[in-house]
Amino acid sequence: MTKPKQLNEFENVYDFLNRVRLHPEGWVRHGSLTHLGAMLAGYRVAMAVYNAEEDFPFWTPGNLSPFDAWLGLRNGGLNAQGWAVAIEREAEAIDTPAIELFFTLLDQFRAERQQPAR
Structure with a gap:
C-alpha cells in the first residue's frame, strides 16, 4: 500500500481528493457533498489568487x-x-453514502477522461 501524500506534497486537486477518500470523516462534515463542494470552491479561489494552472x-x-x-x-x-x-x-x-457515490462517480469521470483514478 502506498503511503498517502502529505499536504505539502499535493500536486493537484486529485491528490487532495485522494486524501479525502482515505479518511472522509476527517475532512467532510457528516459526509456532506455540499461541504466538500464548498471546500473545492475555496480550492478554486486559491488557484485564481495564486495564478495556479x-x-x-x-x-x-x-x-x-x-x-x-x-x-x-x-x-x-x-x-x-x-x-x-x-x-x-x-x-x-439508492441508500448509499453520498461520499461513497461521489468517489465512484469521480473514478468513472476520470476514466472517461483517461486520467488515472489514483
Whole structure:
C-alpha cells in the first residue's frame, strides 16, 4: 500500500481528493457533498489568487463545470443546484453514502477522461 501524500506534497486537486477518500470523516462534515463542494470552491479561489494552472473540473466561475456537464449527461439532465446536490439525491434514492457515490462517480469521470483514478 502506498503511503498517502502529505499536504505539502499535493500536486493537484486529485491528490487532495485522494486524501479525502482515505479518511472522509476527517475532512467532510457528516459526509456532506455540499461541504466538500464548498471546500473545492475555496480550492478554486486559491488557484485564481495564486495564478495556479491545473485541471479543475468541479467549479468554473461563470460556466458549467466539466464534472457538472458529465453528470448531467449521465443523469439525462443538469441539476441547477450543482453536482453535490445531484449526487446527494441519487445516493439517498439508492441508500448509499453520498461520499461513497461521489468517489465512484469521480473514478468513472476520470476514466472517461483517461486520467488515472489514483
